[in-house]
Amino acid sequence: MTAVPGDGGTVAPPPAGARPAPGRGVPTWRQAVAGASRVLAEAGVPSPAVDARLLAEHLLGGPLVLAPPVEADLLSRYADLVRRRSLRVPLQHLTGRMAFRHLVLESAPGAFVVRPETEVVAGAAIEAARAVGGRAPVVVDLCTGSGAIALAVATEVPGAQVHAVELSAEAVAVARRNVDALAPDVRLHAGDAATALPELDGTVDVVVSNPPYIPPDQVPVDVEVREHDPDLALYGGGPDGLDVPRAVVASAARLLRSGGLLVMEHAEVQSEAVRALVVAAGFTDVVTGTDLTGRDRYVRARRP
Structure with missing residues (x-):
C-alpha cells in the first residue's frame, strides 16, 4: 500500500x-x-x-x-x-448529500438517511395527492426527518399544500435547510406526530409517514444504520416497535377528511400487524404495498 x-x-x-x-x-x-x-x-x-x-x-x-x-x-x-x-461512516454524511427520487437533499448527522425503498412510499402519496380533483390537495408528512417525502410531494404535485412534522431538533434543522433550498412553500412544524396540527383535523387529503418502527431487540445489521442513524428515527417504541406507528395512525384518523388516504412505511415482517392496527382504527380499503424488491413496505388505507 x-x-x-x-x-x-x-x-x-x-x-x-x-x-x-x-x-x-x-x-x-x-x-x-x-x-x-x-x-x-x-x-x-x-x-x-x-x-x-x-x-x-x-x-x-x-x-x-x-x-x-x-x-x-x-x-x-x-x-x-x-x-x-x-x-462505515455513511457516504451521505461524507458528501453531505443524498438522492431521493429526482431530488438531491442535504444529509447530516442527526437526521435519518432516507433509503431507496422509501421512494415508493413517497410515490404512493404523490399518486393520491394528484388524484384530488378541483382544488389543491392538503398533504401532511409525519416524522419527516430531513423532509424528503414532503419535498418530493411538493415538487411533484404543483400547488399542493404540504405540511411536514418532525420531533427531533437536529432533524428539523436539516429539514429547514432542505425546505428553504428546494420548496420554500412547505410548512415545517417542530412537534410530536401524536399531537401535531389539530387545526387541520378533518381537512387533510393525504397523510404520509416513514416513522421509526424497529423493535428494541432487533438492532440493525448495517453499521451505517446502527451506528450513525439517530435512535429516535429507528426505534418505534414498545415491544413490537409499533408505538410510534400507532400514534401516526391515530393522528391520521383525526387529520384526514372522509375519503382521505393514509400511506405509512413499515418493516416487511410487520405488514400483518400494521394492517390490523389500521383496521382497528376504522380505516377501510387497506392495501399492503411493496418496494422495488417486492418486499412488503407500506400500508395504504382510506378514512371512511
Whole structure:
C-alpha cells in the first residue's frame, strides 16, 4: 500500500501495468479510485466501486472523466474520505448529500438517511395527492426527518399544500435547510406526530409517514444504520416497535377528511400487524404495498 502523507491512511497502489500521470509520481484519478474501491471492498462496504467514484467526484466537484491532474493535497483529502468510509461512516454524511427520487437533499448527522425503498412510499402519496380533483390537495408528512417525502410531494404535485412534522431538533434543522433550498412553500412544524396540527383535523387529503418502527431487540445489521442513524428515527417504541406507528395512525384518523388516504412505511415482517392496527382504527380499503424488491413496505388505507 502507498502511504498518503498527512492522512494516517493508505490508498491502494495502481493496478499492475498502470502508468502514473505524465510528469508526476502519483496515480491518475482513475487509478486512485480503483485503489480506493479495493480498500472499501476489503472493509465490507456494500458498493465499493460506486462509493469510491462518488467520493472522488464529490471532492472534485464534477464527473471523474473531467477531473484535472492529480494534486497531492486532493489525493490526501481523498484518502481521508476513503478511510472514513471504510470505517462505515455513511457516504451521505461524507458528501453531505443524498438522492431521493429526482431530488438531491442535504444529509447530516442527526437526521435519518432516507433509503431507496422509501421512494415508493413517497410515490404512493404523490399518486393520491394528484388524484384530488378541483382544488389543491392538503398533504401532511409525519416524522419527516430531513423532509424528503414532503419535498418530493411538493415538487411533484404543483400547488399542493404540504405540511411536514418532525420531533427531533437536529432533524428539523436539516429539514429547514432542505425546505428553504428546494420548496420554500412547505410548512415545517417542530412537534410530536401524536399531537401535531389539530387545526387541520378533518381537512387533510393525504397523510404520509416513514416513522421509526424497529423493535428494541432487533438492532440493525448495517453499521451505517446502527451506528450513525439517530435512535429516535429507528426505534418505534414498545415491544413490537409499533408505538410510534400507532400514534401516526391515530393522528391520521383525526387529520384526514372522509375519503382521505393514509400511506405509512413499515418493516416487511410487520405488514400483518400494521394492517390490523389500521383496521382497528376504522380505516377501510387497506392495501399492503411493496418496494422495488417486492418486499412488503407500506400500508395504504382510506378514512371512511
